[in-house]
Amino acid sequence: MKDVFPDPATFRVNGRLWIEGPADRFLGIGRLELLQHIQLLGSISKAAQAMNMSYKRAWELVSSMNTQARVPLVSTQTGGQRGGGAHLTDAGAQAVADFEALQLRFQAFVEAETARLHG
Amino acid sequence: MKDVFPDPATFRVNGRLWIEGPADRFLGIGRLELLQHIQLLGSISKAAQAMNMSYKRAWELVSSMNTQARVPLVSTQTGGQRGGGAHLTDAGAQAVADFEALQLRFQAFVEAETARLHG
DNA sequence: ATGCGTTATTCCCGGTCAAACATAACGACA
DNA sequence: TGTCGTTATGTTTGACCGGGAATAACGCAT
Secondary structure, eight states: OGGGOSOTTTOEEEEEEEEEOSSSEEEOHHHHHHHHHHHHHSOHHHHHHHTTOOHHHHHHHHHHHHHHSSSOSEEEEESSTTSEEEEEOHHHHHHHHHHHHHHHHHHHHHHHHHHHHTO | OGGGOSOTTTOEEEEEEEEEOSSSEEEOHHHHHHHHHHHHHSOHHHHHHHTTOOHHHHHHHHHHHHHHSSSOSEEEEESSTTSEEEEEOHHHHHHHHHHHHHHHHHHHHHHHHHHHHTO
């Protein structure tokens, strides 16, 4: 296969991994990063802003995750001291940790296959 | 993590895998299937038709692969007995075989991770 | 010569999806 | 009571991508 590629160093295996339910996607790399930002910033709007994503889209992603999961991953509140906010539930934090680990194993897989490609 | 999901049987890990160059995607599952159909049918237009894909798109994919690879994966001819046709080069057949194998290993990975999810 | 089926290429159009915009509700605080 | 920042949600706009139509070239066959 190596004969096929012009520059072995620049051609590599890549991919995307996600967890899906019967209807929609449940958790992927984009949603993971959103959850991480919410965890860090305590707000959907700040997370969206940091990711250069529209608030509406961020909210829709959160809604999709919360409605699909048995237990909501993100807890939100309107009004209050800082106008409201959002934080990860225990299930949310667990999902983040587990998907991070899954993502690491996937990266290892991809790198191994890239190495094999240049074998 | 299992606590998060409503119905363990329906939630699973899934993903996409591809080989990419410095600019564009080079080879993925869609392109693989296109190559397989060309291999089988001897024509880009018939392959496109069989895949319910427009000829234009099929041709663009073939062009993308051929221009990125050192050696073309698909050889075409205009005119002739049957009006022309297309067939895989040795490099093309090799790429198909190798990516099929890669895809199998990826499927095994995905299934293993799905099993782990329901652990 | 003419026809045929394919490759090769350009142009236009419509569907789709996210961005942008708009607005309401909420609750603490001054 | 009014302000503020956030959640929550509907509506419109716009860009992008693929589909489809149109056209030319090609070369064998009749």
